[in-house]
Amino acid sequence: xxxxxxxxxxxxxxxxxxxxxxxxxxxxxxxxxxxxxxxxxxxxxxxxxxxxxxxxxxxxxxxxxxxxxxxxxxxxxxxxxxxxxxxxxxxxxxxxxxxxxxxxxxxxxxxxxx
Amino acid sequence: xxxxxxxxxxxxxxxxxxxxxxxxxxxxxxxxxxxxxxxxxxxxxxxxxxxxxxxxxxxxxxxxxxxxxxxxxxxxxxxxxxxxxxxxxxxxxxxxxxxxxxxxxxxxxxx
Numbered sequence: 001x002x003x004x005x006x007x008x009x010x011x012x013x014x015x016x017x018x019x020x021x022x023x024x025x026x027x028x029x030x031x032x033x034x035x036x037x038x039x040x041x042x043x044x045x046x047x048x049x050x051x052x053x054x055x056x057x058x059x060x061x062x063x064x065x066x067x068x069x070x071x072x073x074x075x076x077x078x079x080x081x082x083x084x085x086x087x088x089x090x091x092x093x094x095x096x097x098x099x100x101x102x103x104x105x106x107x108x109x110x111x112x113x114x
Numbered sequence: 115x116x117x118x119x120x121x122x123x124x125x126x127x128x129x130x131x132x133x134x135x136x137x138x139x140x141x142x143x144x145x146x147x148x149x150x151x152x153x154x155x156x157x158x159x160x161x162x163x164x165x166x167x168x169x170x171x172x173x174x175x176x177x178x179x180x181x182x183x184x185x186x187x188x189x190x191x192x193x194x195x196x197x198x199x200x201x202x203x204x205x206x207x208x209x210x211x212x213x214x215x216x217x218x219x220x221x222x223x224x225x
Contacts, residue, residue: 004157031211040122042202042215043158056211091157102148103213105157 002026004106006092012112013082020078021109025094032075033103034067035091036060043091043105049075050097082113117141120203120216129225133190137203137216140184144205144214147179149188152200152218161201162188193223 005024013019025032030051035043046065047057051072061067064082069075079086089108120137127133135149146165150158162177164170164186170177176189186205190197200218 006157033212035213040217042118042120042204042217043213044215045212048211058212089155102160102163104160105150107157108155110155 004092004094004104006090006106006109008109009107010110010112012114015082015084015113017082018078018080019082019111020076021090021092021111023075023077023092023106024073025075025092026104028096029094029104030072030097031095031103032069033093033095034075034077035093035105037089037091037108038087046077079111082111084113087111087113115140117214118203118205118216121219122217124220124222126222126224127193129193129195129223131193131223133193133197133221133223135188135190135201135203135219135221137186137205138184139186139205139214141205141207141214142181142184143207143210145208146206147177147186148204148213149175149177150202150204150215151197152202154199158202195223195225198222 033048034046037043049069064080067077091108093103093105095103118139149162152158167181174191178187202218203216204213
């Protein structure tokens with residue numbers, strides 16, 4: 001399977017703990033995106049990378065959130081000092097820069113903060 | 115006001131019906147329009163992609179874009195129970211990178 005891969009698929013954590021999600025994009029895609037989706041809502045943009053450079057961050061991405069994409073390959077999204085409001089599905093997506101740049105999503109990582 | 119408005123439903127139809135799903139938007143810079151299908155607790159799956167105005171057909175699915183009215187539609191012909199899912203419209207500008215989504219319409223096709 002050469003789609004977008006995310007790990008872990010589910011995470012339950014206690015409030016105040018740190019969590020990290022990993023995303024492996026489609027291999028030839030140089031853009032990588034993180035979105036957040038809560039129940040009954042569409043995905044909301046968090047941030048994106050072109051190769052290893054983080055080019056845009058949403059105001060939704062508070063200082064407790066940090067994303068990295070070392071060497072322009074996989075990416076990690078870390079949430080520090082988790083809060084109950086962080087409970088959501090975190091979606092990773094990837095695309096090419098050139099052409100129509102259609103965006104393909106992974107299966108998501110579900111986070112529950114208790 | 116949200117940039118993209120989508121009726122959340124739920125929408126329930128009998129098998130074989132024609133389904134019409136719609137979104138309106140306010141940002142005239144949007145040039146690329148997509149429809150994603152999302153099954154429960156899964157990631158969105160790209161169904162249709164169109165650029166600017168016009169129609170695009172793929173099997174039982176037809177996407178329409180009317181930029182003058184800022185209105186896009188997805189039609190599903192001969193709907194099947196396997197089409198039961200949430201349908202998300204999404205769009206972006208030609209210079210932008212991020213997608214802006216509607217909140218999704220939950221569709222149930224009853225056998």
